[in-house]
Amino acid sequence: MSAQQQSQSAKKPQTAITPTRAEDFPAWYQAVIRAADMAENSPVRGCMIIKPYGFAIWEHIQDILGGMIKDVGVENAYFPLLIPLSFIAKEAEHIDGFATECAVVTHHRLEKGPDGGLIPASPLSEPFVIRPTSETIIGEALSNWVRSYRDLPMKLNQWCNVMRWEMRPRMFLRTSEFLWQEGHNCFETAEDGNEDARKMLDVYATFLEDALAIPVIRGEKTPEERFPGAIATYTVEAMMQDGKALQAGTSHDLGQTFSRSANIRFQGRDGGEHLAWTTSWGMSTRTIGGLIMVHADDDGLIMPPKIAPYHVSIIPVVKADNEDRVVAYAKALEQDLKAAGFRVKCDVRDDRPSNKMWESIKKGVPVRVEVGGNEVDQGTVTAVRRDLGRESKQTLDKSAFVAQLGGMLDDMHKALYARAKAFRDERIFDVETLDEMDAFFGDESKFGFVRMDAALLADPKFAELKKKYAVTPRCLPFADNGAKAIIGKSY
Amino acid sequence: MSAQQQSQSAKKPQTAITPTRAEDFPAWYQAVIRAADMAENSPVRGCMIIKPYGFAIWEHIQDILGGMIKDVGVENAYFPLLIPLSFIAKEAEHIDGFATECAVVTHHRLEKGPDGGLIPASPLSEPFVIRPTSETIIGEALSNWVRSYRDLPMKLNQWCNVMRWEMRPRMFLRTSEFLWQEGHNCFETAEDGNEDARKMLDVYATFLEDALAIPVIRGEKTPEERFPGAIATYTVEAMMQDGKALQAGTSHDLGQTFSRSANIRFQGRDGGEHLAWTTSWGMSTRTIGGLIMVHADDDGLIMPPKIAPYHVSIIPVVKADNEDRVVAYAKALEQDLKAAGFRVKCDVRDDRPSNKMWESIKKGVPVRVEVGGNEVDQGTVTAVRRDLGRESKQTLDKSAFVAQLGGMLDDMHKALYARAKAFRDERIFDVETLDEMDAFFGDESKFGFVRMDAALLADPKFAELKKKYAVTPRCLPFADNGAKAIIGKSY
Numbered sequence: 015m016s017a018q019q020q021s022q023s024a025k026k027p028q029t030a031i032t033p034t035r036a037e038d039f040p041a042w043y044q045a046v047i048r049a050a051d052m053a054e055n056s057p058v059r060g061c062m063i064i065k066p067y068g069f070a071i072w073e074h075i076q077d078i079l080g081g082m083i084k085d086v087g088v089e090n091a092y093f094p095l096l097i098p099l100s101f102i103a104k105e106a107e108h109i110d111g112f113a114t115e116c117a118v119v120t121h122h123r124l125e126k127g128p129d130g131g132l133i134p135a136s137p138l139s140e141p142f143v144i145r146p147t148s149e150t151i152i153g154e155a156l157s158n159w160v161r162s163y164r165d166l167p168m169k170l171n172q173w174c175n176v177m178r179w180e181m182r183p184r185m186f187l188r189t190s191e192f193l194w195q196e197g198h199n200c201f202e203t204a205e206d207g208n209e210d211a212r213k214m215l216d217v218y219a220t221f222l223e224d225a226l227a228i229p230v231i232r233g234e235k236t237p238e239e240r241f242p243g244a245i246a247t248y249t250v251e252a253m254m255q256d257g258k259a260l261q262a263g264t265s266h267d268l269g270q271t272f273s274r275s276a277n278i279r280f281q282g283r284d285g286g287e288h289l290a291w292t293t294s295w296g297m298s299t300r301t302i303g304g305l306i307m308v309h310a311d312d313d314g315l316i317m318p319p320k321i322a323p324y325h326v327s328i329i330p331v332v333k334a335d336n337e338d339r340v341v342a343y344a345k346a347l348e349q350d351l352k353a354a355g356f357r358v359k360c361d362v363r364d365d366r367p368s369n370k371m372w373e374s375i376k377k378g379v380p381v382r383v384e385v386g387g388n389e390v391d392q393g394t395v396t397a398v399r400r401d402l403g404r405e406s407k408q409t410l411d412k413s414a415f416v417a418q419l420g421g422m423l424d425d426m427h428k429a430l431y432a433r434a435k436a437f438r439d440e441r442i443f444d445v446e447t448l449d450e451m452d453a454f455f456g457d458e459s460k461f462g463f464v465r466m467d468a469a470l471l472a473d474p475k476f477a478e479l480k481k482k483y484a485v486t487p488r489c490l491p492f493a494d495n496g497a498k499a500i501i502g503k504s505y
Numbered sequence: 506m507s508a509q510q511q512s513q514s515a516k517k518p519q520t521a522i523t524p525t526r527a528e529d530f531p532a533w534y535q536a537v538i539r540a541a542d543m544a545e546n547s548p549v550r551g552c553m554i555i556k557p558y559g560f561a562i563w564e565h566i567q568d569i570l571g572g573m574i575k576d577v578g579v580e581n582a583y584f585p586l587l588i589p590l591s592f593i594a595k596e597a598e599h600i601d602g603f604a605t606e607c608a609v610v611t612h613h614r615l616e617k618g619p620d621g622g623l624i625p626a627s628p629l630s631e632p633f634v635i636r637p638t639s640e641t642i643i644g645e646a647l648s649n650w651v652r653s654y655r656d657l658p659m660k661l662n663q664w665c666n667v668m669r670w671e672m673r674p675r676m677f678l679r680t681s682e683f684l685w686q687e688g689h690n691c692f693e694t695a696e697d698g699n700e701d702a703r704k705m706l707d708v709y710a711t712f713l714e715d716a717l718a719i720p721v722i723r724g725e726k727t728p729e730e731r732f733p734g735a736i737a738t739y740t741v742e743a744m745m746q747d748g749k750a751l752q753a754g755t756s757h758d759l760g761q762t763f764s765r766s767a768n769i770r771f772q773g774r775d776g777g778e779h780l781a782w783t784t785s786w787g788m789s790t791r792t793i794g795g796l797i798m799v800h801a802d803d804d805g806l807i808m809p810p811k812i813a814p815y816h817v818s819i820i821p822v823v824k825a826d827n828e829d830r831v832v833a834y835a836k837a838l839e840q841d842l843k844a845a846g847f848r849v850k851c852d853v854r855d856d857r858p859s860n861k862m863w864e865s866i867k868k869g870v871p872v873r874v875e876v877g878g879n880e881v882d883q884g885t886v887t888a889v890r891r892d893l894g895r896e897s898k899q900t901l902d903k904s905a906f907v908a909q910l911g912g913m914l915d916d917m918h919k920a921l922y923a924r925a926k927a928f929r930d931e932r933i934f935d936v937e938t939l940d941e942m943d944a945f946f947g948d949e950s951k952f953g954f955v956r957m958d959a960a961l962l963a964d965p966k967f968a969e970l971k972k973k974y975a976v977t978p979r980c981l982p983f984a985d986n987g988a989k990a991i992i993g994k995s996y
Contacts, residue, residue, distance in 0.1 A: 056642070057592075058585040058633065063646055066580035066661070073581065089557035090564065094549040095635070095666055095682050096608070101548075102615065103623045114615045117587070118625040119635070121609040122670040124593065132594045134609040134632055141625055142549065144586070144610070144635070151547070155554055164855070170557070175586055175666065179613040191586050364655070 029312035030376050039256040044185065046306055049376040050315040053185050060183040060190030064299070067377060068186075070323035071302055072193060076173060078225045078320065079195070079297065082217050088169040088197055093151050095175075096142035101150040108243065108275035115179035117144040117190075144177040149294060152198045153276025160290055162281045163202050167210070171197040186303035187260075187505050194298035200278060200290045204269070207291030208246070211267035214295040215248040218263035226301070227318040227430040228252050228308050229438055230262060231500060233489030236471060241294075245269035251488045251500065253438040254307035257461030259488045259504040262304050265295035303505070308434050309401075315378030316401050318430055319423035324359040326351055326419065327374040331367045331386035343390045347383070350416050375400065380426050381419065401426055401433075438462075442500070448475045451501065455483040463488065463502040471499055520803035521867050530747040535676065537797055540867040541806040544676050551674040551681030555790070558868060559677075561814035562793055563684065567664060569716045569811065570686070570788065573708050579660040579688055584642050586666075587633035592641040599734070599766035606670035608635040608681075635668040640785060643689045644767025651781055653772045654693050658701070662688040677794035678751075678996050685789035691769060691781045695760065698782030699737070702758035705786040706739040709754035717792070718809040718921040719743050719799050720929055721753060722991060724980030727962060732785075736760035742979045742991065744929040745798035748952030750979045750995040753795050756786035794996070799925050800892075806869030807892050809921055810914035815850040817842055817910065818865040822858045822877035834881045838874070841907050866891065871917050872910065892917055892924075929953075933991070939966045942992065946974040954979065954993040962990055 031045045047053055052068030064072065084090070096119060119142040121134035145151070152170065160168060173195045180190045197214060201207040215232060222228045230250035240247040244266040251259045270289040273279070278290040309316040319325055328351075330337075330344040341362055348360035359379070361370045367384070374382045384396045395415045399406040399422065410418065441462025445451050451464050468490055470476055480486060488500045522536045538544055543559030555563065575581070587610060610633040612625035636642070643661065651659060664686045671681045688705060692698040706723060713719045721741040731738040735757040742750045761780040764770070769781040800807040810816055819842075821828075821835040832853055839851040850870070852861045858875070865873045875887045886906045890897040890913065901909065932953025936942050942955050959981055961967055971977060979991045 056585045057589060057645060058587045058642075061585035061587065063585065064583040066582050069582050070580075072583075089561075091557050091560050092555040092563075092684065094547045094552035094554065095668065096549045096552065098548060099615075099623055106623065115613065116615060117610045117633070118612040118615065119608045120611045120625055121632075122606065124590075124605045124607060124609065124634070132590055132597060134611055141612075142608070143615070151549075154548060177586065193583065 030314050030372055031312050034312040035255055040184075042312070043303075043306060046310045046314050046376075047185055050378065052302075052315075055183075055185065058190075060180040062183075062185050062189050062191075064193075067323055068302065071305070071317075071321055072299060074321035074323070075225070075301065076195075079217075079221045080173070082221055083171050083195070083197065086169075086213065086217060087167075088171045088199070090172060091170050092172055092174070093145075093148050093155065095145055097145050097148075097151050099141045099143060101154065102143055105150050105275055108271065115181075116146045117177050117179060118142070119144065145174075146176055146178045147294075147296075148172065148174075148176075148196055149198065149272055150276065153272050153278060153292075156198070156200050156273075156290070156292075157277045157279070160200055160278055160280050163283055166200060166202045166280065166290065167206065169197070169199040169210075171195055184303075186299055186306070189299075192299050194296050197293075197295045199293045199295075200273075201292070202280070202282070202288075202290070204291050207269070207293050208267050211246065211248055211265045211293040211295070214293065215250060215263070215265040218265065218295070218297055219250050221297075222250060222252065222262055222301075223431065225318065225320045226305055226308075227427050227434065228262065228304060229431060229435040231489060231491050232493075233491040233500070234496065235264075235489055236487045236499070239487060241266045241268075243268060243271040243275075245271070249489050251502075252304055252308060253434075253441060253463065253502075254304070254505070255437065256307070257441055257463070257503070259463065259500075259502040260300070260304040260307065261488070261504065262301055263295070263297040266293060268292045268294060300505075307505075309430055310378065313403075314376035316430065317378040317380055319380045319427050322378070322380050323357065324377075324379050325356045325423060326358045326381045326383055327370075327377075327379040328358065328360040328383045328385065329367055329370045329374065330360075330362060331384055333387060336387045336390070339390050340386060344385050347385065347395065347412060347416075350412075351419065354416055354419070356419060380423055383415075397422075399426055401429060448473055448479060451476075452479055452482075455479070455485060463500050465498050465500050468497055468499040521805050521863055522803050525803040526746055531675075533803070534794075534797060537801045537805050537867075538676055541869065543793075543806075546674075546676065549681075551671040553674075553676050553680050553682075555684075558814055559793065562796070562808075562812055563790060565812035565814070566716070566792065567686075570708075570712045571664070573712055574662055574686070574688065577660075577704065577708060578658075579662045579690070581663060582661050583663055583665070584636075584639050584646065586636055588636050588639075588642050590632045590634060592645065593634055596641050596766055599762065606672075607637045608668050608670060609633070610635065636665075637667055637669045638785075638787075639663065639665075639667075639687055640689065640763055641767065644763050644769060644783075647689070647691050647764075647781070647783075648768045648770070651691055651769055651771050654774055657693045657771065657781065658690060658697065660688070660690040660701075662686055675794075677790055677797070680790075683790050685787050687787045688785060690784045690786075691764075692783070693771070693773070693779075693781070695782050698760070698784050699758050702737065702739055702756045702784040702786070705784065706741060706754070706756040709756065709786070709788055710741050712788075713741060713743065713753055713792075714922065716809065716811045717796055717799075718918050718925065719753065719795060720922060720926040722980060722982050723984075724982040724991065725987065726755075726980055727978045727990070730978060732757045732759075734759060734762040734766075736762070740980050742993075743795055743799060744925075744932060744954065744993075745795070745996070746928065747798070748932055748954070748994070750954065750991075750993040751791070751795040751798065752979070752995065753792055754786070754788040757784060759783045759785060791996075798996075800921055801869065804894075805867035807921065808869040808871055810871045810918050813869070813871050814848065815868075815870050816847045816914060817849050817872045817874055818861075818868075818870040819849065819851040819874045819876065820858055820861045820865065821851075821853060822875055824878060827878045827881070830881050831877060835876050838876065838886065838903060838907075841903075842910065845907055845910070847910060871914055874906070888913075890917055892920055939964060939970060942967075943970055943973075946970070946976060954991050956989050956991050959988055959990040 035042045056063045123136035124132045125135040127133035177191045235247040246267040248265045250262045252262045273290040282288045328344045330340045332340045351358045382398045396409045445466045490496045526533045547554045614627035615623045616626040618624035668682045726738040737758040739756045741754045743753045764781040773779045821831045823831045842849045873889045887900045936957045981987045
């Protein structure tokens, strides 16, 4: 290594992920996913394969968020994947701006073609669309199920795959097929519907903060940013480490728009017939993209403990003369931790300990434990917290470690949340005028959100700046009672 | 009511389900599903809507079976819904008999047509098929992921929706879209693959017997009944109450057939390149159909306790002067039972107690509890077990009931299993010759399975009888070491 190279490497410490966040944030993002073995692109354009490590995160999200959704009285169900084209057409009559990029099923058989290859056969009399969302098919069902005010509220959720053809896919953030939950609730009064839309947003906010350690801004979308057909769209917005916003969950007060197009009517307490009031709300595998962009660093993923596939990785550091003893000690520790309710990976593969350590780091396992001859002799473990790195390295009695691990994980959750919140709060800039907004987004050294008087959104100059910088009003925060708007770039 | 009518109703007791099993088994089956509010047909031909009560059963199946699958070291992942047509074509070159009835996606956009309606637009250069199973797309991934014997075994499972166009759909049993889990495991040796296929069959058998109280016959399919491409297909066969068989789960030893078509190669311990040995295994929402046809009676569903959406329904029997006290007592009982870990439905809706009781019966809730003024005064509950009915009615101290409920549910599981096993065992008929088989299936008063020497399957007369009675060899039971065959009609 030349002196110059040495000096460069002194300036730039080795990182597990190249490029770094500062060098190329989008490329860093893809590299983190690859390094953690979470997912990969598939041979199907725009669709990803979610590998076991990535899918385990989604399973924990389903488990925790799913429980919260049930706790507020919503029941899970399952509706068909395919939507008749006539349902979409009917919706299109009532709602402007519905999506047209969707997968269309036109045949229901394959047969051998003239050249011996397979070709589509048996054309359908009416084509189907693979659900881009299930409003229409669930609306049709609700129109049959809801008869009287006694049937209300009716609250349904489904966890499923949906499809929207994507021209510029990015793993987790924007894929043609993605996984989500979609809730569709139905009420007797306008007030009940609105209250529900706000309540489901609170569920999302609580989930994101308590389970994923992602601080969010709760607010309402401006009319232009609403879901087509909604009378109000509520959103939770999170800031990524490049200063862009991610809409991490939305909840829509649909008023009577969808009950009108789906004909959801009930006999009211007054004996008359009424249109129901509906809401819908969804959270998807995008959230995993947000998780990465909020918490990961230049060494890879950092997993919030509550949804981490593993809380702890145990790495035996063996020598020729102590392999059996060290491995036995590591496995006993694994059993102790599992018995205490932790998710543990004891990495006994035939590989170098340093490789195993880097894998644990890149996968963001919250606590890494190394055990070697010294630990075995002294009945200790050496533990490192992923978010704090080497500086947090400590050697503890084995039993003390098992007893303290829950507290360490709680501390890590709080630290991740506090770090993300401080990062975000430092990057929300209050401006008084549109000129100040122009100056902020025009300055390449600055990034983050702008907060300003919501009245400025009506100024024609705002529309110009919006286009110039490709920014949008992310929301009118509840905290400011609609008086302020948050503006930013977004995913 | 006339004397004649009275005499008729004496002969035929009122049942909650009409027709009864004896009158019309297929219509009874549909009526049970409707009466329990489990599912209904959708506007999408051949596809069903799984309603909350039906979906809760599937969630418990996923929970228990999913845990068992993870316990044997399989990891969950998620692969794309769409399969490129070229993948299916490649498989068709290697494997005869693959399914051609599948949904074909040919366009990725909708646009307004000349008459203002929506029409498919943007044709795809290569059509996609909605996965009828994921062998090909998972095989493609495994061909990239498996490099060396060190990567093996690799064991993957996904819970997902699949689609096979059905011309004669029946809810749960045969629907164009259905939910399932499909496992795809990959091994270094032929022995490892075969051992795995048998192990996963054992997982299914244990699950069906321990969680669903469905007794099964474990065995191997004859070569004609194998999954296309498999070198062995193992199956668990259950007998329904009409004497027909339901294949409740299958596990395939695929040998090197799929690794050859998907090119899954690895560097072996000898340094040379080898084709991997793969297995696949699946269980679907059909299982819920089996559950109904094994356990339900002429009053509706009977839920095996381990996967019952509710273990207990509590029905307050109120009078004008005690409503508050009775409802408060019922709700306190609900809390006690929930605290003890039971799933409880306390039915406080504004409806007649008799309607609530019938609903509990039709939904097959294992234990129904009635509480009225007497129970409140005496601190008791009156409990009825669904499978035993009125005769099992007993009044117990409230705290004794909470303490004994776990035991009652265990007893009920055992009783359901024993009843189904006795029913089945009485309807397996050993025959010595094909003439005896002919006589059995030709006698309309008899129904069930025939068991006979497996060598008789090779007799040309067997092929005739198979066609004549629409029966198939269900399996060669492991219990007879392949010497015997079980023959029956099937779903």
